[in-house]
Amino acid sequence: MESNFTFIEPGPLTDGDLELALAGQTRSYPSDVPVYNFEMRHPGSTVSMGRISLRIGNIEYILLYAGHIGYRVFPEYRGNHYAARSCHLLLPLARHHGLDPVWITCNPDNIASIRTCEILGATYTETVDLPQDIDMHTYGERQKRRYWI
Numbered sequence: 001m002e003s004n005f006t007f008i009e010p011g012p013l014t015d016g017d018l019e020l021a022l023a024g025q026t027r028s029y030p031s032d033v034p035v036y037n038f039e040m041r042h043p044g045s046t047v048s049m050g051r052i053s054l055r056i057g058n059i060e061y062i063l064l065y066a067g068h069i070g071y072r073v074f075p076e077y078r079g080n081h082y083a084a085r086s087c088h089l090l091l092p093l094a095r096h097h098g099l100d101p102v103w104i105t106c107n108p109d110n111i112a113s114i115r116t117c118e119i120l121g122a123t124y125t126e127t128v129d130l131p132q133d134i135d136m137h138t139y140g141e142r143q144k145r146r147y148w149i
Helices: 060-066 082-096 111-120
Strands: 019-027 034-041 050-055 069-073 103-106 123-129 143-148
Touching (some): 034 082, 050 082, 060 143, 069 082, 082 111, 103 111, 111 143
Antiparallel strands (some): 019 034
């Protein structure tokens, strides 16, 4: 990734019932790409319902394994489509940074994330095996389903 990358102020990211509150900007490990980190909240609340990140980069690790967008909805808030809605809210920011298409990956046994990708209208491309030398393999993950928007 270019060393002259500049984070921008994303402005309000809300759909009325859900807002993404900027929680930080960093560079990711191990891919060393710029990352926007957000908390999913109800507007006006400080209670986090989950997290979502936007990784800015088109390196192999992102495109094949991690995806540009990663999310986690906390168990007590699942079933409200917060992940899909949050992804929709992040797409303009992704496009601002030249990400087209935007890649999302998930584990083949993660039915909720597969459903999130379907709700988004993302296109399934393939399931790839994870190389043994990447961090996700170390954590016990073996494959990723790849989707693009």
